[in-house]
Amino acid sequence: MSESLSPPVRLVAIPRLAAGGRWRVEAMRSISEPLLLWFTKGQGRITVAGATRGYTPHNAIFIPAGVMHGFEVGAQVFGTAVFFHKVSEMPLPAHPQHLRIREAPVQQELNQLLDQIARELDSATPGSDRAVRCYAGLLGVWLERHTARLGTDAPDAARRLVARFTALLERDFRSGMGIADFAGALGVTATHLSRCCRESCGRPASALLHDRVLFEARRLLSETDLPVNRIAESLGYTSPAYFTRAFGHLTGQSPSAFRRAS
Template sequence: MSESSSPATVRLVAIPRLAAGGRWRVEAMRSVSEPLLLWFTRGQGRITVAGITRGYTAHNAIFIPSGIMHGFEVGPQTFGTAVFFAKGCDLPLPAQPQHLRIREALVQQELNVMLDTIARELEGRAPASDRAIWHHLGLLSVWLERQAARLGPVEPVDATRRLVARFTALLERDFRSGMGVAHFAGMLGVTPTHLSRCCRQTCGRPASALLHDRVIFEARRLLSETDLPVNRIAESLGFTSPAYFTRAFGHLTGQSPSAFRRAS
């Protein structure tokens, strides 16, 4: 692990806490700048990663590389741990998302023990805690690699899934541009109708819904976490006018941007 990504920047967060401030924080499409491991120990729901929706249950480990668009349901019975690896982490982590359904009690316990140990070391009370965290994270990366090799892919990657994964990668890169689905479809060499049909097959939603969800998540984040004026937020997200942004935000959230900011 490089000096710029020291173990001290690793975070372990209880999954229900990720939804603090609103379930939109986990359910809307977004990405994070660190590699992320979600370990569900209780509950069930659906998770969408790179435009592909699957069900998750207890004892599912889901690894999401940095910059990959995702969102997942968090119900009242959902519990587990989210591991945010450091930005720029140079551990040998999977390059592609992984959805691992861990059925063996011993393998489940291995992961639980590793996460408990990392959590204790993160308290920083013991000598050489940073070095210990680095080594335990290395063991965690080995665990991920072994389970991915043992379990294999959840389902075969076909042309539809590849197209949707490419679309979500482009969307994550360019969602602030103000471009619509037709623009992204053109970049992918397909028609908007075909792109939306593929998105419906993989996640039950048209391409436009994924685009709008990603843009409005970022709008909510900026409204709740910054003091940027509404017109600046609208401009940064590619809207042609603050009025158009206000209409779109209200249509998708039921609130005006100003009302959402006050409530946040």
């Protein structure tokens, strides 16, 4: 299928997102595509833009592109992740949304849309690409309607600060900046920033920073052939030895051992 006709969405079973290690979904990170998570079984916690909430079956969580997030995915968690490729083809929320869908007909409507999209994506019959675009458009309408009806409440001052922090962290986590540097850029003290992070997600600001850097380190070790010293440099560490000590302290493995295991 050519780029001009490439599907506007792709579907992945939520348990498959953790293939290769639960760190792939639980650690803080962001992706370049908007994401809709539809949980149909199980429960856990999800952190989006520094705010942590519990999720249960029939929760739909929309995460815009570039927004830092991570969520628990235990053995009993099932559902579908929808990655939006051609966002210009449909209106999508500008901010994260956590929708708790309690009405059975509304749950069924979303399930049917996802089933239809999956069926057409797997089909080789004429017109399947157009059918996917049509169903994806209806999915965008579903999300627009229920965001307007059930959308997340406006965040308080602490959550607004933490959302700004996670956006800045996503941009500059490779720079070697410490929490004092991030706090200064946000016009607050490091103590106040960490206090707000604890209120919003139960973790200090330093934990979010370490989690984001650690995810990128693991990703580079498992998905690239970059030497360890190059990875350390790309993540703002002053020396490979310091990176190796920090990685071992946080994971219990050296970077080389993690790479071999991956």
